[in-house]
Amino acid sequence: MGERETWTTEEFGSSHEGAVGVLLADGTVPASVFFDTGSGAGGQSVSQWSVYDGGLAHGPRAAALRAVCSCGWNGPEHKLDWNEIGERKLTEAAAVTADACMEDWDTHTAEVEQSAIPLPETVTALLAQLHEEIEKLAKTSPLAAVRAARRLEVTAGQVGYWPAHDARQDTTAEQAAAALGLNETAARKLMAHFGRWSPYR
Template identity: 75%
Template sequence: MGERETWTTEEFGASHEGAVGVLLADGTVPDPVFLAMSSGGGGRSVSQWSFYDGRLAHGPRAAALRAVCSCGWTGTEHRLDWDEIGEQKLLDAGLAAPDACCQEWDEHTDQVEMSAIPLPETFTALLAQVEEEIGKLAKTSPLAALRAARRLEVTAVETGYWPAHDARQDATTEQAAAALGLDQNAARRLVARFGRWSPYR
């Protein structure tokens, strides 16, 4: 896959990395577009939707755009009306479809969050309160706010140790991934980080 604009959330990261995917008229996904350097050879490969306009040195003409996610989820196909686009650049004329893709991916990550293991309301309310207090502290003392954030980080490491060990005994990697809203590799790394062992063990 070539370079392209992607979206992630803080909690789910690369496990649910979204982007605008391209479909050709025959329903296939095109190869990345190779952009040659102006001098000295070499270049880079891109899969950014706006390059698939059929123009010289660009990729083939996209027939539709859809949201895609690294987890395998795909959104609705949004057909491109090339009669309406005409000679305009796709980047200028086709923004409605990418915007819709982004919104659909947002809805997908909302579903991922809802399917993850739920947290008690008292805990989520407490986290929201802590976040608000750090925000207030940052207005008067950024360094104090930074220390508070660091204390949260230390607390997370300390309190996550035994739950990580218990989770390793009680749940498979597949179960942990589903509960955390991550792919299996990310879940394995997360549990290993809090449990302080190598993820390759």
């Protein structure tokens, strides 16, 4: 896959990396477009949706855009009307359509969050309050806010150690990934981080 703009959330990261995907008129996904820099040092492979305008130096003409996610999820197709687009640049003419794809992906990540193991309301409220208090502290004493953030890191490491070990014994990698809203690789690395073991064993 070539270079393109992607989206992630803080919690789910690359497990749910979203982007605007392209479909051709026959329903297939086009290959990346290679741009030769002409410098003899190679070129750049790009799959950004806006290059698929059918232009001579660009990729084939996109028939529809849809949100895609690294987890394999695909959003609904949004057809492109080339009679309406005319000679305008695709990046401008289909900007609203691309935004709709991002909104579809936002809905997808909200569903992932809903499907993850729920947290008690008291924990959610305390985390939100702590976030707010540190932000307030940052306005009057940035260094104190940094120290508070560091203390939060230390606390997370302490309280996450034994739960990570217990979860490792009691759940499969697939179950842990589903509960955390991550792919299995990311879930394994997260558990290893808190449990302080190598993710490769």
